[in-house]
Amino acid sequence: MAALANRQDGADGRVVVIGGGVVGLACALRLRLAGVDCLVIDPMHDGQAASWGNAGHIAIEQVAPLASWATLRSLPRRWFGRGGPVDVPRPWSIAPWLWQFLRACSPRRHAAGQQALRGLLADAVPAWRRLLQDIGRPGLLREEGHWVVWESADSERRGLAAWLDGDIGEARATPLADRALAMLQARLDLPLRAGLCFEGSAQVSDTGKLMRALREALLDRGGQWLRAGVAGLAHADGRAGIVLDDSRRIDADRILIAAGPGSRSLMADLGEHAPLIEERGYHLQWRNHDWPDLPPLVFEDRSVILTRFDGGLRLAGFVEFVPPGLPPDVRKWQRLRAHAVALGLPVRGEPEAWCGARPTLPDYLPAIGRSRTAGNVCYAFGHQHLGLTLAAVTADRVLTLLDDPEGASAVAPFDLQRFAD
Template sequence: MTSSSASALVVGGGVVGRACALALQRDGWRVTLADADANGNAPSWGNAGHIAIEQTEPLASLATLRSAPRRWHAFGGPLDLREPLRLLPWVARYLRACAPSRFEAGHAALRGLLAEALPAWRRLAQAVDAPSLLQEQGHWVCWESAASARRGEAAWRGADIGTATLSSLGDAQRATLQSQLSVPVAGGLAFEGTAQIADLPALAQRLMAAFVEAGGVQRALRVQALRREGRHVHAVAADGARLDADLVLVCAGVRSRELMATLGLRAPLVAERGYHLQWAAHDWPALPPVVFEDRSMILTRFAGGLRAASFVEYAGVDTPPDPRKWARLREHVAQLGILVQGEPAPWFGARPTLPDYLPALGRSGRFDNLAYAFGHQHLGLTLAAISGELLADLCAGRPGAVASAAFDLERFA
């Protein structure tokens, strides 16, 4: 079997699924993409649009554990554990992943993947004829008090930020930011080498349009289960229809857990949920994304409006949203003095997160035609393009630009 004569079924049409489908298609696979998210509610399209190549240190770390108490939602922070008993097995795995030796191994693996993320995005944006959607203007981080600025700047200057660079906000940059706020800008950093997607709905549309234009088949259905026949698997749709392919690639985000479980494979994903508010009418200037670290909030100007995003909420994927989080985002925007008009559109979505905060990328050793790409946590948008390239290499038997052993799902066996 060669890719030029073989069929592939990609399960899940978020940004990772679409990038993988396009990469396989470029290799000659006949690709069908199955996805039930007709309204575009996946976290792929609800994030801050930030290509975060600076986040090389996995959040499964002792440093994250030490900072957790002051970050609880009840004390004004972004962190909320809504169903602690249900999440205990995942928390136990997370704590083991925070061991220094495991953190260092994960750090090295994630750093290598992120080093290739932006070049891969340039290639993907060019391939779908949408280079203008990728804006390489960096991002800013700021603080509102001298004490938090000292702590924050010291932390970032001591962190590994991969291929990104940073410097203090220049006088003109700081003055521009201060002119838009009613709180002081006590300090700030300008990151270079990071990027932003200018319009997430336009990106979603362009990725799918390019896929269909090249002969891909889009099916608006939900895959309910995977079934085995010896070392071969096929998918079963919610209506009972059987879907066969020479390659089945699972990119279903947090729903990948239940799909892999139907084959007896363990994918300990948790729904790590984020929230945003977006105003269509605003007076915010054309600045790079701005992180307000004292508030754990990122503000991004998109083509379609101004988006304020925050929160790390661990809950069931189908647990109803918490309106208090939207209320807090609204308070932050008002307290900052940001001029917005009208009512914002609210959103929440579930990031698919594994205990070690590394993605699962690979081919199954138990089934000949099964591959997977999920568990990208906060870095789904950032890592989508390189994930597609890596999966295409693995499925073609080629050595990839990044070593993939650290991302094998068997690490949780």
């Protein structure tokens, strides 16, 4: 990493990361561990980003991008109005994104995306293991897999066919043991038909603890953190500088855009198109509960995932495509609460309600690469449901991308140029 660490052709040889979510933090920390001066500019408050509100699941089994004909065929039964998890409240407002999603569903593009995603996911858990060991916090990663269960014969049939016949990467799936199923049944009010036990996947012990640990590790090792809004990028003579909301300008040898949904406008400042959309998720979390210490549990009939964290029991779900600024839909929290009641979850008191936006591109692949118009800018965003899963391996790829002139070849499938074709 000496080539990058010793560069002085920019302002001061440092890398400035725009975005303090899990992807931006992991990238900044990996750079700092390699000896690179690093500043993170975070425009959001703790708890707002999807990094804080996700299910905590390291989902290496999610190899097939959601942009597919299979997803399209399943939409009628997965629509929110029919009890499912998918909602598009104002489809006309995201029509260009929806058109590109349809194009990405072609068998050729889907197969190429699946191959590219499979390569990232294969190293997702090892990359997290390395990063957390490097900062002395290996206990934040729990490599105990996860469980999937079904309540009806029809969902069991569809679910088994999808998981056992599909590509689940490095994960392994076996029938959930009768003893485990009986243990779950004793704690729930609804009968369960069957389940699968996935090995190879993982979870973090608590999303809040993880985010704080990454930030503390960055600061302890000499990295910098600035809580500030970013007005945009000033672009001239093939380089870019950062303009803050208070009109201050920050220059850097390298800039990494990892600002989640906000990355779209930053790339537009450089004259580059990033067709991002806000794909919102919701959760309820109870501090007081009697749920045992089990791996994440997916109730596929309800399209929700239940995760026990150090800080409480979280029930999460929904895929809601919205334009920026639309208020949260309280019906989603009401639906989650209804699921909790129907399942008979052993929870007490009022839950904390959260809603946050996942940055999602039409083909459900992340964007990782170099700007074509500003030579000092790279980017890493658009990880959709897999931001937590792919953060550490993305950090490894970004390290190579910044230091190696040939590093772009390793992330070629994730270059934004794919949307210009």
